[in-house]
Every structure is written in C-alpha cells, then in structure tokens.
Amino acid sequence: MSTTTQKHRDFVGEPMGEKSLTALSGIREILGEKLKQQGFDKAYMVLGQFLLLKKDCEMFAEWLKDASGANSRQAGVCTRCLKEWSDAFL
Template identity: 75%
Template sequence: MSTTSQKHRDFVGEPMGDKSVTCLSGIGETLGRRLEVQGFNKAYVVLGQFLLLRKDTEMFTDWLKDATGANSRQAESCAQCLREWCDAFL
C-alpha cells in the first residue's frame, strides 16, 4: 500500500481554488520556481496540463520531468495527487 504525505492529503481533501503550484505533492520551492518561469504559477494551471494530457499519468510525468527536471518520485507524486483530486472533484 502506498503512503501519501500530509501535503498530498491536504491538497486532495479540498477544492483547489487559487493555490500555488507548490501546494502540489512532489513540487517544492525549486520545481515550483521552474514551473512559474514557464507560466505554471498556480496548481490549476498544472491541472490544465494534466487534463490536456488526458489524465495520462505516464505522459504527465514525462512532461513534468522534461519541464522541470523533476525526478520520477516527484513527478509520480504530483500525478497521483492530481489524479486523486480529479476523482474527488471532477
């Protein structure tokens, strides 16, 4: 059974609103700055990319790794967080 961080549970447990990209599980300050430079300053903008990629975890993790230099663990954590949020709120 996989475990999730408190950050992940907090994000998935409530509407996204206007949260910063760094509220996403797997995205810390460094990756957050890299995303912000590319225009992905809010969690909902990253969600938009996830949805454009048809909620395909593999395509999203590849995109996130290419866009930010995230490692596999970080990218998969972010994808899982977004998928669970979608399951709860979409």
C-alpha cells in the same frame, strides 16, 4: 503499501481554488520556480496540463520531468496527487 503525506491529503481533500504550485505533492520551491518560468504559476494551471494530456499519468509525468526537471519520484507523487484530486472533484 503506499503512504501519503499530510500535504497530499490536504491538497486532495478540498477544492483547488488559487493554491500555489508548492501545494501540490512532489513540488517544492525549486521545481515550483522552474514551472513558474514555464508560465505555470498556480496549481490549477498544472492541473490544466494534466487534463490536456487526457489524465494520462505516464504522459503527464514525462511532461513534468521535461518542464521542471522533476525526478521520477517527484513526478509520480505529483501525478498521483492530481489524479486523486480530479477523481474526487471532476
């Protein structure tokens, strides 16, 4: 049984707008800073990468690990968050 955090529920429960990177489940300050250094400064930009990878969860998780140094758990949580958000809003 998987559980979600309040952060996850808040993110997937409403439009993205201008949410910060750290609003994404699995992304905290350190990973957020690493992504900003890669040119991704908003959650919608990370969503864009997810969409460019055709919503392929495995490919996106690998990209996130490479881009930010996320571990497998962090990448999986972020991927699930973006997948659920895109299923609800796209």
